[in-house]
Amino acid sequence: MKTSFDLKSSLHENRLFLSRSITLIIFVLILFVVLIARLTYLQIETHEKYSDLAQNNRVKLSVINPVRGLIFDVHGRVLAENNPSYSLELVPEQIDDISLTIKKLSALLPISENEITLFEKRRKQLKRFASIPLRNRLDDTEVAIFSANRHLFPGVDIQARPLRHYPYPELTSHVVGYVGAINEKELKTINPVNYRGSRFIGKTGVEKTYESELHGYVGYQQTENTAQGRSLKILSHTPPLSGSNLTLNLDIDLQRIAYDKLGDYTGSIAAIDTRTGAVRAFVSKPGLNANLFAKGIDSASYKALQSSIKRPLFNRALRGQYPPGSTLKPFFGLAGLEYNTIQPNDKINCPGFYRLPKQEHKYRDWKRGGHGMMNLHDSIVQSCDVYFYTLAHRLKIDHMHSFLSKFGFGQKTGLDINGEKSGLLPSREWKRRARNQAWYPGETLIAGIGQGFNLTTPLQLAHATAILANRGTAFEPFLLARINNTLIKPMPTLPVELNNNSHWDIVLNAMYDVVNGARGTARRIKEGAPYKIAGKTGTAQVFSVKQDEKYDEENVLEHLKDHALFISFAPAKDPQLAIAVIVENGGHGGSVAAPIARAMFNQYITTSP
Amino acid sequence: MISFFQHTQNRSHYHQRKVGLLQRLHIDITLLVLLICLSSIGILILLSAGHEDIGLLQRQVTRLGIAFLAMLVVAQIPPHILKMFAPWLFILGTMLLLGVLFVGDMGKGAQRWLDLGFFRFQPSELLKLATPMVVAWYLAERRLPPRFKYIGFATVFIAIPTVLIAKQPDLGTAILIASSGIAVLFLAGISWKLITGVIAATAGLAPVLWGFMKEYQQQRILTFLNPENDPLGAGYHIIQSKIAIGSGGIYGKGWMHGSQARLEFLPESSTDFIFAVFSEEFGLIGCILLLTIYLLIFIRSIYIAIQAQDTFSRLLAGSLSLTFFVYLFVNVGMVTGILPVVGVPLPLVSYGGTSMVTLLIGFGILMSIHTHRKLLSS
Numbered sequence: 001m002k003t004s005f006d007l008k009s010s011l012h013e014n015r016l017f018l019s020r021s022i023t024l025i026i027f028v029l030i031l032f033v034v035l036i037a038r039l040t041y042l043q044i045e046t047h048e049k050y051s052d053l054a055q056n057n058r059v060k061l062s063v064i065n066p067v068r069g070l071i072f073d074v075h076g077r078v079l080a081e082n083n084p085s086y087s088l089e090l091v092p093e094q095i096d097d098i099s100l101t102i103k104k105l106s107a108l109l110p111i112s113e114n115e116i117t118l119f120e121k122r123r124k125q126l127k128r129f130a131s132i133p134l135r136n137r138l139d140d141t142e143v144a145i146f147s148a149n150r151h152l153f154p155g156v157d158i159q160a161r162p163l164r165h166y167p168y169p170e171l172t173s174h175v176v177g178y179v180g181a182i183n184e185k186e187l188k189t190i191n192p193v194n195y196r197g198s199r200f201i202g203k204t205g206v207e208k209t210y211e212s213e214l215h216g217y218v219g220y221q222q223t224e225n226t227a228q229g230r231s232l233k234i235l236s237h238t239p240p241l242s243g244s245n246l247t248l249n250l251d252i253d254l255q256r257i258a259y260d261k262l263g264d265y266t267g268s269i270a271a272i273d274t275r276t277g278a279v280r281a282f283v284s285k286p287g288l289n290a291n292l293f294a295k296g297i298d299s300a301s302y303k304a305l306q307s308s309i310k311r312p313l314f315n316r317a318l319r320g321q322y323p324p325g326s327t328l329k330p331f332f333g334l335a336g337l338e339y340n341t342i343q344p345n346d347k348i349n350c351p352g353f354y355r356l357p358k359q360e361h362k363y364r365d366w367k368r369g370g371h372g373m374m375n376l377h378d379s380i381v382q383s384c385d386v387y388f389y390t391l392a393h394r395l396k397i398d399h400m401h402s403f404l405s406k407f408g409f410g411q412k413t414g415l416d417i418n419g420e421k422s423g424l425l426p427s428r429e430w431k432r433r434a435r436n437q438a439w440y441p442g443e444t445l446i447a448g449i450g451q452g453f454n455l456t457t458p459l460q461l462a463h464a465t466a467i468l469a470n471r472g473t474a475f476e477p478f479l480l481a482r483i484n485n486t487l488i489k490p491m492p493t494l495p496v497e498l499n500n501n502s503h504w505d506i507v508l509n510a511m512y513d514v515v516n517g518a519r520g521t522a523r524r525i526k527e528g529a530p531y532k533i534a535g536k537t538g539t540a541q542v543f544s545v546k547q548d549e550k551y552d553e554e555n556v557l558e559h560l561k562d563h564a565l566f567i568s569f570a571p572a573k574d575p576q577l578a579i580a581v582i583v584e585n586g587g588h589g590g591s592v593a594a595p596i597a598r599a600m601f602n603q604y605i606t607t608s609p
Numbered sequence: 610m611i612s613f614f615q616h617t618q619n620r621s622h623y624h625q626r627k628v629g630l631l632q633r634l635h636i637d638i639t640l641l642v643l644l645i646c647l648s649s650i651g652i653l654i655l656l657s658a659g660h661e662d663i664g665l666l667q668r669q670v671t672r673l674g675i676a677f678l679a680m681l682v683v684a685q686i687p688p689h690i691l692k693m694f695a696p697w698l699f700i701l702g703t704m705l706l707l708g709v710l711f712v713g714d715m716g717k718g719a720q721r722w723l724d725l726g727f728f729r730f731q732p733s734e735l736l737k738l739a740t741p742m743v744v745a746w747y748l749a750e751r752r753l754p755p756r757f758k759y760i761g762f763a764t765v766f767i768a769i770p771t772v773l774i775a776k777q778p779d780l781g782t783a784i785l786i787a788s789s790g791i792a793v794l795f796l797a798g799i800s801w802k803l804i805t806g807v808i809a810a811t812a813g814l815a816p817v818l819w820g821f822m823k824e825y826q827q828q829r830i831l832t833f834l835n836p837e838n839d840p841l842g843a844g845y846h847i848i849q850s851k852i853a854i855g856s857g858g859i860y861g862k863g864w865m866h867g868s869q870a871r872l873e874f875l876p877e878s879s880t881d882f883i884f885a886v887f888s889e890e891f892g893l894i895g896c897i898l899l900l901t902i903y904l905l906i907f908i909r910s911i912y913i914a915i916q917a918q919d920t921f922s923r924l925l926a927g928s929l930s931l932t933f934f935v936y937l938f939v940n941v942g943m944v945t946g947i948l949p950v951v952g953v954p955l956p957l958v959s960y961g962g963t964s965m966v967t968l969l970i971g972f973g974i975l976m977s978i979h980t981h982r983k984l985l986s987s
Contacts, residue, residue: 013753016798017923021915024796024931025908031938032904036897038945042855043893050855054889061840061848191828193839220840 053235062131062223063197066216067162069243071176071206073252074280074481079176080207082162086138088146089131092123094155101153102134108149109142111135114298131159137295164200164294168252170287171259174315175250175417175479177205178290180297194218203293204315206248206479209418213483216243247482249278257603258283258581261596267583268316270462270477271600274575276490277466277475279415281579281600282459284316319421321455322582325538326383326589327567328404328450330468330507332391333376335403337503341394344506347373350386356393356441363389363445366539380510381517383537385449392448397439400447401427406496407464408474414493415459415477423460426453451541461567461580468511469534469569469578471504472496511536512572521590522566525598531605533598535568537589561585566593570601577604635684635980637913640972643906644957648673650887650899651958657865658879658886659960665879669960676969683973687981688922691974695746695921698739699766705732706773733782734967736770738974740786741932744793745924753920754798763794781939781951788935792928796914833949846882847946849875854888854945861892879960881952884944900941903956907934910972913979922978929971936968 042050071080088109095101102119105111111134119134138146138158146158164179166172179200182190186201195201196218202208219240223233258269262285271281288305305313314320336342352370353362365371365385371378379387392400405411410425424430426447428439446452456464459477467474476491498504511534514520521537540563564586569578579597586592631638652669659665709732744763751759767790775783795804819827836844853867853875861867867889878886888896910930917923933956940955942948954961956968 013798013920016753017796017927018915020796020798021911021927024792024927025911028904028907028931028934031934032900034947035900035938035941035945038942038947039854039888039893039896042851042945043858043888043896046855047858050852051858053852054856061845189823189825191825193828193832196839 062221064219064221064238064240065161065197066218066240067242068164068179068216069210069214070245071214072245072247073250073255074248074278075251075253076247077252078167079172079248079250079252081165081167083165084160085136085163086143086158086160087133088135088138088142089133089157089159090119091131091155091157098123101156105134105153105156108145109135109138131157133159133161137163161199164291166290166294168256169290169292171252171255171283172205172250173287173290173312174284174317175205175255175282176248176290177207177417178203178293179207180293200294204419205417206246209416210244210246210480213246214243217241244483246480248479249273249276249280249481250282250479251280251604253607254281254600254603255283257599258596259285259287261599262583265583265586265592266310266316267581267586268320268458269579269581269596269600270317270458271577271579271604272462272466272477274466274469274569274578277477278481278490279477279479280577280604282317282479284314284318284320286310286312288312315417315419316582316584317458318415318417319419319457320582321421321423321457322563322565323452323454323540324450324456324461325540325563325565326385326450327461327536327538327565327580328454329380329383329388330511330536331404331407331409331464332388332395332400332448333380333510334468334498334503334507335400336376336391336395337500337506338403338498339395339399341399342376342391344377345375347375348379348387348390350374350379350384352386354386354389354445356445361442363442376506377510377513378519380507380536381513381520383521388448389445392444393441395444395448397426397428397444397447400444401425406494407467408460409456409464413459413463413477414491416479420459421457423457424453424455450538458580458582461565461582462578465567465569465580466575466578467496468508469575471501471508472498508534508572511568515568515594516572522568522594524590525594529598529601531570531601532572533568533570533601534572535566535594535597537594538565538567539563539587539589540565542585562587564589564592566590566597568594568597568601570605577601632980634681635976636681637909637976637979639909640906640913640976643902643909644677644969644972647902647906647957650902651883653864654883654887654890654958655879655960657867657890658883661865665960672965676966679966680969680973680976683970684976684980686977688917688919688925688974688978691742691925691977692746692749692921695739695742698735699743702732702735702739703769703773706736706770708732710773710776731963733770733774733777733779733786734963736774736786737782737789737932737967738971740767740770741789741793741925741928744790745921745928748793748797748924749919749921754800755794757803760794760799760803763790767791767794779952781953784939784951785932785936785953789928789932792931793924796924796927836950837946846877846950850882850885850944851946853885857889857892859893861888861890861895864890866890881940881950881954881959882944883959884941884955887958900937903934903937907931910975913975916982917978918982922982926975926978929975933968933971 068082070078070082073079088105090098090101092098102111102116115135119132122132143158150157166176166178180203181199182195182201190201194215194217198215198218202211202214207214217240220236220238221234222236254271258271258281262269262283265285267285269281269283270279272279292301337344350365350371350373352365352368354365355362363385366383370386371382371384374382374384374387376387378384404425410423412420412422414420426443431437431439431453443452447454463477472495474493474495476493478488478491480488482488512532514537515522515526515533515535517523522535525533542560542562562585564581564583566581566589567579569575577600579600581593581596583592583596652666652673655669656666743766747763747766748755748759755763767787771783771787771790774786822830832839832844836847838844840848856862857867867886875882875885887899891899907930910933911927914923914926914930917926936953936956939948939951939953940959943950943953954964957965
């Protein structure tokens with residue numbers, strides 16, 4: 001029984017194997033026919049084409065780089081352009097003795113050791129037939145000297161390559177950003193085909209965010225060359241696709257005033273058109289010379305920038321997280337009205353300090369003797385801390401957190417520059433998660449005057465001020481106005497809706513009196529303005545010197561000074577522009593930060609249509 | 610059962626009378642002649658592709674000598690001994706592969722070589738033989754067609770070396786090893802339902818994976834599949850190689866007259882892209898002749914597989930035959946631009962030692978299977 005079964009199964013296996021083998025033979029025959037067909041196609045059908053290409057003359061394939069898109073400000077002024085620059089380039093494949101050639105070139109032109117090292121490094125990375133720059137940015141004399149001797153150097157030539165240039169290198173170094181040489185990390189994430197001939201890539205700001213739009217698409221050219229590498233005839237040509245031109249919402253005049261008015265202070269300013277969310281000024285000071293990067297920065301200059309105590313590489317307007325101080329008071333006032341924890345005319349006595357029930361600790365007002373009896377309006381105008389301690393204590397942190405969230409605090413605004421920070425709007429839940437601690441009532445008080453854990457970016461402050469000025473209507477802050485000729489539409493976001501719209505009036509009137517009232521903290525800037533400004537000052541405590549900074553008497557003193565803040569919008573009755581100013585270690589918001597905003601409003605409101 | 614043996618006995622008597630000596634030396638003369646033909650063509654074309662570098666030629670001839678010797682030695686080993694060693698060779702090969710991954714010589718940017726002091730060795734070469742051997746060994750013990758469970762285990766045997774080698778990264782070899790294992794499964798008779806199912810599932814899964822990839826990753830795969838997107842990078846080889854082949858025409862430019870290779874336009878002209886040199890110089894007619902020799906070798910090999918007596922020998926022989934032709938197809942396919950460039954040499958023609966030795970040892974196994982069968986039955 002068993003044997004007959006084995007026999008049967010063995011016969012079955014034989015048949016199976018034979019049929020499978022025949023299938024394999026058929027499969028292989030198909031592959032064979034495919035190869036023959038392919039060869040027939042190449043060697044008969046397209047023979048002539050390839051025969052031409054293989055003629056005695058050499059066929060050379062070269063990259064045609066796309067032209068990087070230009071960047072304009074809202075009035076069409078150029079913020080980033082491409083200037084021609086001449087570089088001396090070598091094609092290793094066409095040179096017999098490279099070191100001898102370089103030696104001979106050094107006799108004609110000033111070629112440094114550094115340039116030779118860089119050249120050798122690039123040579124190892126690139127193919128033998130690629131054109132590799134030895135010396136960049138040749139001046140006219142150098143171009144002339146080489147041109148006269150070109151016949152002595154087969155395989156060496158001068159190439160005109162466009163170099164990015166920023167007409168306002170310091171003003172726009174953070175917002176427009178800059179391009180720089182492609183690094184190892186970027187090499188791994190870029191499309192290798194499209195960047196075959198590119199040496200630069202957007203590093204920061206708009207240049208980085210809109211890299212794919214600005215870069216364009218690479219083209220190719222196949223030329224027939226002589227043995228010396230001179231082109232005789234173009235065989236095929238795939239034109240590159242130029243990058244898109246970008247128009248920004250930025251107003252370079254406004255940007256300049258903001259930058260200049262900051263003077264020697266470090267600080268940052270964001271200005272947003274309240275009607276659309278268009279970002280009109282975006283300043284972080286100190287700036288840096290963006291053209292250094294566009295040319296390819298040397299490591300010494302880069303190290304100097306990195307180690308500078310003023311941190312010029314840091315985009316403060318986007319990534320600087322500051323305690324907002326009293327600039328949060330209008331928002332908390334609105335929260336108090338909305339949650340019905342205060343009435344507009346309720347008066348609270350300010351003796352100069354506040355005590356939690358059954359506790360000894362005194363929470364002090366900035367004004368030693370106190371403000372006396374204060375209602376909401378006066379407490380905003382005079383920036384009374386005790387009023388807001390009381391308000392915060394009644395409101396509780398949960399309501400404070402949920403109400404201010406509506407204005408975008410603690411979240412990224414969505415501005416079209418990469419790397420935005422979200423700031424910090426503290427809550428019980430956050431503290432449990434981040435610190436694994438319970439929330440203490442004292443922390444609610446401190447939060448109520450914008451200190452403690454609160455952190456905001458200048459961009460967030462300007463954005464929230466715009467929502468306030470608009471009575472709830474909100475737009476995403478945006479830098480890009482047009483790609484080529486396509487307009488970018490404003491992006492409305494979730495509006496802030498109040499139970500009682502008259503609450504807007506109460507708070508906005510108070511902000512109006514901060515500037516225009518007799519006792520307002522920013523009353524000095526109202527002089528001579530043909531329009532009305534509304535705002536709120538802030539003075540934020542700087543708690544301590546950071547551990548990683550060195551102790552240095554002069555700088556430490558500077559570091560311990562308060563930050564001066566001012567949020568504002570104008571014209572007060574028909575808002576157009578919202579501005580947030582932060583002057584690091586500037587002292588008082590009213591005296592240092594507010595005049596900068598005033599100068600900007602002058603420019604913007606008197607010139608804008 | 611009786612009739613089956615009678616049949617083979619009769620045939621073997623007939624053969625034995627004709628080729629007595631070769632039989633005793635375990636040489637299959639048909640294969641030997643074809644292989645010598647092929648390697649001679651290889652030497653001829655290497656002389657042109659290598660720019661008449663005599664040193665290069667000497668090294669290649671020496672390697673060929675060693676490889677042919679290895680083939681003849683392996684042919685003396687009876688198939689049942691090979692079967693016995695199959696799992697051990699596989700385990701050894703896998704251990705060496707792991708060794709390469711961790712302590713391998715990082716030469717040429719890929720971890721493939723194991724430096725044993727006196728010579729450098731690629732464990733992946735060992736697995737080119739050990740993988741089909743172990744799958745054949747495993748399935749030979751089961752009733753065929755294999756049950757689903759056994760197919761699963763066999764797949765694991767194939768997957769281990771494939772994944773390890775693809776990680777090196779040596780995609781070409783990984784493909785060859787995977788196909789050698791899959792060939793065994795196919796010959797063992799896995800159902801067409803399963804085959805179509807796997808193909809359909811792969812085709813269905815690909816777009817899903819694609820969706821999860823980042824744009825630059827997609828671009829890399831596109832460039833890999835269509836290198837001509839990147840004419841100064843991956844596409845350079847292909848463009849130059851197509852120029853060489855296409856300009857060869859029907860009759861070719863004549864031996865030593867291929868301008869593309871001689872002017873050093875064609876990269877890797879003596880190794881992976883040697884077929885382009887051959888096509889340029891000998892034209893379509895030469896190509897058809899060369900490919901026919903490969904086809905004849907395949908047909909002789911698969912004939913040996915069909916004639917083999919036991920399941921292990923059959924499966925192994927069938928797999929070796931197919932892998933040999935796949936080898937050729939991948940190389941010519943890549944040189945002519947219908948397959949991506951994966952770095953597979955032209956079997957027995959490309960310059961380079963290790964793969965040649967492995968290939969000829971494979972033919973040694975085929976010869977052993979064929980000749981021992983006859984001795985057994987007589």
